[in-house]
Amino acid sequence: xxxxxxxxxxxxxxxxxxxxxxxxxxxxxxxxxxxxxxxxxxxxxxxxxxxxxxxxxxxxxxxxxxxxxxxxxxxxxxxxxxxxxxxxxxxxxxxxxxxxxxxxxxxxxxxxxxxxxxxxxxxxxxxxxxxxxxxxxxxxxxxxxxxxxxxxxxxxxxxxxxxxxxxxxxxxxxxxxxxxxxxxxxxxxxxxxxxxxxxxxxxxxxxxxxxxxx
Amino acid sequence: xxxxxxxxxxxxxxxxxxxxxxxxxxxxxxxxxxxxxxxxxxxxxxxxxxxxxxxxxxxxxxxxxxxxxxxxxxxxxxxxxxxxxxxxxxxxxxxxxxxxxxxxxxxxxxxxxxxxxxxxxxxxxxxxxxxxxxxxxxxxxxxxxxxxxxxxxxxxxxxxxxxxxxxxxxxxxxxxxxxxxxxxxxxxxxxxxxxxxxxxxxxxxxxxxxxxxxxxxxxxxxxxxxxxxxxxxxxxxxxxxxxxxxxxxxxxxxxxxxxxxxxxxxxxxxxxxxxxxxxxxxxxxxxxxxxxxxxxxxxxxxxxxxxxxxxxxxxxxxxxxxxxxxxxxxxxxxxxxxxxxxxxxxxxxxxxxxxxxxxxxxxxxxxxxxxxxxxxxxxxxxxxxxxxxxxxxxxxxxxxxxxxxxxxxxxxxxxxxxxxxxxxxxxxxxxxxxxxxxxxxxxxxxxxxxxxxxxxxxxxxxxxxxxxxx
Amino acid sequence: xxxxxxxxxxxxxxxxxxxxxxxxxxxxxxxxxxxxxxxxxxxxxxxxxxxxxxxxxxxxxxxxxxxxxxxxxxxxxxxxxxxxxxxxxxxxxxxxxxxxxxxxxxxxxxxxxxxxxxxxxxxxxxxxxxxxxxxxxxxxxxxxxxxxxxxxxxxxxxxxxxxxxxxxxxxxxxxxxxxxxxxxxxxxxxxxxxxxxxxxxxxxxxxxxxxxxxxxxxxxxxxxxxxxxxxxxxxxxxxxxxxxxx
Numbered sequence: 014x015x016x017x018x019x020x021x022x023x024x025x026x027x028x029x030x031x032x033x034x035x036x037x038x039x040x041x042x043x044x045x046x047x048x049x050x051x052x053x054x055x056x057x058x059x060x061x062x063x064x065x066x067x068x069x070x071x072x073x074x075x076x077x078x079x080x081x082x083x084x085x086x087x088x089x090x091x092x093x094x095x096x097x098x099x100x101x102x103x104x105x106x107x108x109x110x111x112x113x114x115x116x117x118x119x120x121x122x123x124x125x126x127x128x129x130x131x132x133x134x135x136x137x138x139x140x141x142x143x144x145x146x147x148x149x150x151x152x153x154x155x156x157x158x159x160x161x162x163x164x165x166x167x168x169x170x171x172x173x174x175x176x177x178x179x180x181x182x183x184x185x186x187x188x189x190x191x192x193x194x195x196x197x198x199x200x201x202x203x204x205x206x207x208x209x210x211x212x213x214x215x216x217x218x219x220x221x222x223x224x225x226x227x
Numbered sequence: 228x229x230x231x232x233x234x235x236x237x238x239x240x241x242x243x244x245x246x247x248x249x250x251x252x253x254x255x256x257x258x259x260x261x262x263x264x265x266x267x268x269x270x271x272x273x274x275x276x277x278x279x280x281x282x283x284x285x286x287x288x289x290x291x292x293x294x295x296x297x298x299x300x301x302x303x304x305x306x307x308x309x310x311x312x313x314x315x316x317x318x319x320x321x322x323x324x325x326x327x328x329x330x331x332x333x334x335x336x337x338x339x340x341x342x343x344x345x346x347x348x349x350x351x352x353x354x355x356x357x358x359x360x361x362x363x364x365x366x367x368x369x370x371x372x373x374x375x376x377x378x379x380x381x382x383x384x385x386x387x388x389x390x391x392x393x394x395x396x397x398x399x400x401x402x403x404x405x406x407x408x409x410x411x412x413x414x415x416x417x418x419x420x421x422x423x424x425x426x427x428x429x430x431x432x433x434x435x436x437x438x439x440x441x442x443x444x445x446x447x448x449x450x451x452x453x454x455x456x457x458x459x460x461x462x463x464x465x466x467x468x469x470x471x472x473x474x475x476x477x478x479x480x481x482x483x484x485x486x487x488x489x490x491x492x493x494x495x496x497x498x499x500x501x502x503x504x505x506x507x508x509x510x511x512x513x514x515x516x517x518x519x520x521x522x523x524x525x526x527x528x529x530x531x532x533x534x535x536x537x538x539x540x541x542x543x544x545x546x547x548x549x550x551x552x553x554x555x556x557x558x559x560x561x562x563x564x565x566x567x568x569x570x571x572x573x574x575x576x577x578x579x580x581x582x583x584x585x586x587x588x589x590x591x592x593x594x595x596x597x598x599x600x601x602x603x604x605x606x607x608x609x610x611x612x613x614x615x616x617x618x619x620x621x622x623x624x625x626x627x628x629x630x631x632x633x634x635x636x637x638x639x640x641x642x643x644x645x646x647x648x649x650x651x652x653x654x655x656x657x658x659x660x661x662x663x664x665x666x667x668x669x670x671x672x673x674x675x676x677x678x679x680x681x682x683x684x685x686x687x688x689x690x691x692x693x694x695x696x697x
Numbered sequence: 698x699x700x701x702x703x704x705x706x707x708x709x710x711x712x713x714x715x716x717x718x719x720x721x722x723x724x725x726x727x728x729x730x731x732x733x734x735x736x737x738x739x740x741x742x743x744x745x746x747x748x749x750x751x752x753x754x755x756x757x758x759x760x761x762x763x764x765x766x767x768x769x770x771x772x773x774x775x776x777x778x779x780x781x782x783x784x785x786x787x788x789x790x791x792x793x794x795x796x797x798x799x800x801x802x803x804x805x806x807x808x809x810x811x812x813x814x815x816x817x818x819x820x821x822x823x824x825x826x827x828x829x830x831x832x833x834x835x836x837x838x839x840x841x842x843x844x845x846x847x848x849x850x851x852x853x854x855x856x857x858x859x860x861x862x863x864x865x866x867x868x869x870x871x872x873x874x875x876x877x878x879x880x881x882x883x884x885x886x887x888x889x890x891x892x893x894x895x896x897x898x899x900x901x902x903x904x905x906x907x908x909x910x911x912x913x914x915x916x917x918x919x920x921x922x923x924x925x926x927x928x929x930x931x932x933x934x935x936x937x938x939x940x941x942x943x
Contacts, residue, residue, distance in 0.1 A: 016311040020466060020520045024292045027528030037286040041293035041471065044286070045437045048472040051279040054481070055272050067491070123508040126422045142492035151506035155455045159448060177477035185473075190305070191438045193503060193510050194454065197496035202448040205488075206364035206380060208251070208387045209258040210406035215363055216414055216421070217448025217495070240881045548868040548886045549879075586879050588872030588886070589745060590835035611747030624746065624874070632743055632751045635706065636758065638735035645710045652711075661918050671880025676887070676915035679711070679927075686704050686713035690720070690732055 050178050060140040060173045061225070067143025068223055071200030072213065077225040081110060081167075084224065088132065088165060089115040091222050097163055103132035105152045107167070123154035124161055131161035131218075137172040137180055138223075142199055145223070146180050149194040158198060164218040166198075168225050228346050228374065232559030232571050232580035239553040239586070247386055252554050255383045259545035262489020263596070269491075270481065280482050281600040283475045284536035288527065294436040294469045295518070301439025302516060305501030310517040315345035318519050322347060322428065322461060323354045325515055329459050331356060331425040335417075337443065337453040338362040339430030340378055340539060341463045341519055343561045344574075347428070358428075359420045361449035363413055370397045376555030378562060379487050379541040384554050417449075427453035427511070431464035432539070433479065434516070437472040440500040441516055444483060444493045451495050460511040462499070465519040467527075467535040479538060482598035486540035522574030530609045534569045536599040543593035543603055549586055558583060565593035565603040569610065577613050584610035627668055642687055649681045656680020700728040701766035703759070703805075705776045706738040707907045714938060715907060718931035719772045719808055726816045733762040739776045744783065745873055756784045760797045768815065769805040772931050773906050774837020777807035782840045807837055809846040809905060809930055819853055824936030826856035827900035829928075832890070832913070833866045834906035847905060847930050857933070860897040867893070871912040887916040894925060901926035903933050 014022075037044075068075050078087050084107070092099060100118045108121030124131050133153070135145045145166050149155045158164045174180055177197070184191060202217030213219050231238075242248055267273050287294055299309050312318035318341075326334065334351065336358055342348065348358045348369070360369040364381035368374065370393055375381030382390070390409055395402040398416060403409050429450055431441035441462045443450040454460050470476050476498075484490040503510035526535055544550040544564025555563030559580070560571045568583035577584075584607040593603040614620055634641045655662050661677040664670075672678060700723050704716035723730050740755025759780065763769045771777040784798035812818045831851065837843035851859050870876065870886025877883075890913060894902045902925060904910055914927035932938045 016313045016317065016520075019313055020311055020518075020524065021292045021295065023520070023524035024295070024466070024527060027524050028289060028291070030528040031532050033285060033289060033532055035286050035289040036282045039286075041290045041297055041436065044471045045297060048437060048474045050474050051283065051478040052272055052275045054270055054276075056270075070491075071494075126418065144492060144496075149507060149510060150504075151508070154508050155451070156509045159451050159455065177480060178474050181473040181477060191440065191498070191500045193305075193499065193501055193507060195498040195500075196451065197492070199492045199494050199496075201494070202446070203494055204363045204410055204447045205258070206362070206367065206382055207385075207390050207406040207409055209254050209380075209383075210387075212407045212410040214414065215410055215447035215449070216361065216417065216452055236879065239879070243881055243885050548870060549882055552882060552885050552889075586875070586882065588835070588868050588870060588875050588883075590868035590872070591839040592835070592866075592868060595839055608745060608747065611745065612749050613747070615747035615749075620746070624878070628743060628746055628748060628751070632748075632754075635737040636754060638737055641737050649710050659918075661915070663919075669877055672877050672883075672915070674880055675884035675919065676880075676912070677918045679911050679914045679918075681711045682713060684713060686709045686716035687734065689713050689717065691734070 053176060053178065054141065058140065060175055061170060064138055064140040064143055064173050067140070071143050073143065073200045073221040073223050075223050075225070079227055081226060084167065084226070085110055085112050085115040085117060087224050089117055091165065092130070095220070098129045101130045101132050102128040102157055102161065104134055104154065104157060106134060107132055124156040124159070126160055128161045130163045130165065131157040132165045133157045134167045137174055137183055138168045139177055139180055140173055141176045145198045147196040147198060148184070148188070148192045150192055155194055155196065158196070159217055162214065162218055163220045163222065165222045165224065168223055170225050170227055228343055228561055230560045230571070230575050230579055232583055235557055235559060235582035235586060238559070239557040242553045242557050248384055248554055251384055251386055252551060255380065256545065256551050259489060263486060263542060263545070266485045266489050266491055270485070276478065276481055277598055277600060280478055280598060281536060283471070283478060284599050287469055287471055288467065288532065288535055291466065291469060291527070294471060295466060298434050298436040298439055298469055301436070302501070303439070305439055306514065307439065307501050308513070308515045310515060312517055312519045313521070315521060318345050318463060318517050319347055319350040321517050322463070323351060323356070325459065325461055326351070326356050326426055329426065329513065331459060333357045333359070333420065333424045334426045334428055335359050335361050335420055335424040335453050335457060337427070337429040337445065337450040338365045338381070339428065339463055340561055341430055341465050342428065343375060344521070345519070359417065359424070361417055361421070361453060362445070363410060363447060366413055366417065367393065374556070376563065377541060377544065378539055384556065421452040421456050424457045426459040426461065427457040428461050428463065429453050431462045431468055431516070432483070433470045433476055434464055434468050435470050435473060435476050435498070438500055440498045442476065442496065442498045444496050446494045448495055451497050454497060454499050454511070455509055458511055459513045460499070460502070461515045461517065463517045463519065466523050483538055483540050486542040486596065486598040526573050531569060531573050531606050533601050534566065534573065534606055536601055537566055538599060540598055542596040542598065546592045546596045548588060548590060548592070565607070566601070569603060569606045572610055577610060577617070578619060581614065581619055584614070642685070645685050646688055649683055649685050652681035653683035698728055698767045699731055701731045701733065701763045701769040703736060703763065703769055703771045703776065704732070705771060705773045705907065708772065711911065712907055712929070715772050715929045715931055718929070718935040718937040719770065721935045721937060722812065722931060723770060726818060731766055736762055739779045741776065741779045742873060744779065744787065749787065753787055756787050756798065757794060760784070760794065760801050763801060767804065768811065769801065770808055770811045771805065772808040772929065774807050774834050774841055774843050775906050775908060777805060778836035778840030780805045807841050807843055807905065809850055810841065810843055813846040813849050821854060821934045823854060823934055825854070825933045828858040828860055829901045829903045829933065830860050830862045830894060830897040830899040831865060832862070832869065832894070832902055832904040832909065834904050834909045835868050837905050838866055843905065850930065850934060860899045862893040862897045864893055869909045869912050871908045873908065876912060883912070884916065887912050891916050891920060891922070895922065899925070901928050903928050903930050905930050
């Protein structure tokens, strides 16, 4: 018999032997179909404010704009404040904004090792944890939020959700099947592997800047 | 990984004298315990959520065969190649086979405890393939030629000075004295490897049946790199890591980072479902998942079953008074601390780790912090029962207990013996009323402590004497 | 009310003042105290060493000895935890004894829990005065939820000041046989506990378990500290202390 058959057979026989009651009940197929939610945090918060608070705790910086037309100005302001290069790699959806007015060089493609600043959108955001949710896709390159030292992410105010459960529900409703990768990004890359000292920019971005738009 | 748990006692005593290690352990304890307490307090229904997580894990284990089949079916639909392995050798050889089939010369690896169990790196390197660990802690350990001492902070036993020295030697660069600079030097060294490696290996914190996905939870971003940059991605996991649904996963994520590092959320939670899709500009062309069963099904059918609920957060070790003082290496295998004291004998045979289930004060600090409510002291006690049944207890322990039980089950003789003992003890205590050196039983007590002497008469005698006088 | 006193084997031999103080506390409140003379040990040493069969013998013995009381009071969280939280599981292969174990567990109380939640004692006549720091012994704390009870009692004493130590819930490293089998580790753990105790500069460290008391006292004295008293809470509440009861 194959390893697969052996393992499954051993699981079945072990589960017959063990006297552990299944406290939740139901079959595997039932639970997957119903995907019931477990207890959620009971604390009350206003999503946008809580999201901002969490971003702050995670060392993500924040800005907000009224419409995407103002994005070039906001991006330029952030780059100037932090003394960052004006050459940016972005998701194609942002490539056609008026970047030249701000003297920004914008390239809509997947990122490579040399790129210093990456601009992405986000599928939604989670207030509970200050998290950006990114789905991989043809024009939503995973590398853009990963390789550059600075990651600027645009979040739509109406898509700031309460919990990860709500994000999953949105994905279930809006996509045919889950994309190759769903990335939950919460602040800049970090490590504390040397003497518990917190250091930003372990392998991913040193900086995450979140711009909330209408 | 080779098991050295039988040397626990000797190794732990030497670890107690290792000043550098003691400093590092103290630092880690402060960080983990304090941060966890803070973020747990903030979640007002933490206990309710913890119970729910424990229930979900139990449910999943009770239907593990179905969930694994559901998971596999959906994973295959998404283009994932699924392998099953019944031995460490089998898992390792599947990895090498995949590497050879794809002309892989260099592998980048994101931390995996299953990989530590199977001794994957050594095996793969033995076949002429380069493997680079990329988690900073794992990278440090790999450079130093050591094993991790903690499941989420593998290099926690190393001081900054150790790392400075190691990096200067291995990187052939000037010595750096600052954690930030050291971290960024490792980033600089590893970045080219991320960009040109042929294959990435990751573990999987969870496998989600609803979508056929694997998930990794990291802070550094190396996990995202490893699952995105190389043309082949292999995830290695074990059967018990299955979870039913995305909602169940969200529930676990409320507990895992809080319990592990005291974070509300880890920086990167990445769920992968199959290889690169048509039109995707990035992501691997091939995605393999290898699911391991070594020891798991045996534990599933045993009294130790609850241990399979473990989500590998490390809270039990962070809060364990024994681990806090001896560190992870003393435990002699992949998993240290209380969960290691259960899994090591469970997976490797109880005769190969006699000390581990006994080297615990049964304080149950581990049990109360465990996010999935594993009754760790009870499981250690079950292992002690197994040792007793198999006559693996030392003669000393066996006979002193027999003698004590013989007496204590015979109250008349017991009252006389204890009366005599109380008198002798009082005399031995002298004016200071403490015994400074005991022999045979208790010699290890008085090596570094006094034994307060008994006060001379038993309660029984005093009480009965009073009653008779009335 | 008929209250069975389970004095514990350790207090019986090593420190009878704990039993005498407990007896005194119960009598002052008008309890009819029953002391089954044949009592020895709750069986925990056998239970924790994996000798389930012997542990069962002890459990049956204790259950039989305390079959005829309204309550059982134990001046130890560890032995109390054994009776209250482990006997039932230990005897689960006999329906009769399992039921009797449940019966016993329901009426067994750790001393401070009994004083606060059953007797509701609000004042104590004690000669003890001074500052104290309270150590939460593991079994009492995590098996029986003993945390507020001793502090409530101490608050009711007029001449006692409680100074909380850092990490009062951290294990002292006793662990029964652990303290002897892994003496080096046990000794290091209690060393750190002593640091926390001494940092409070309290006159006494007070707790509810004799095993932990012996561990802490043994370590303090070996460290050269002859000043900090190590007392059981029953001793503090009555002023009947240690060797003075001979």
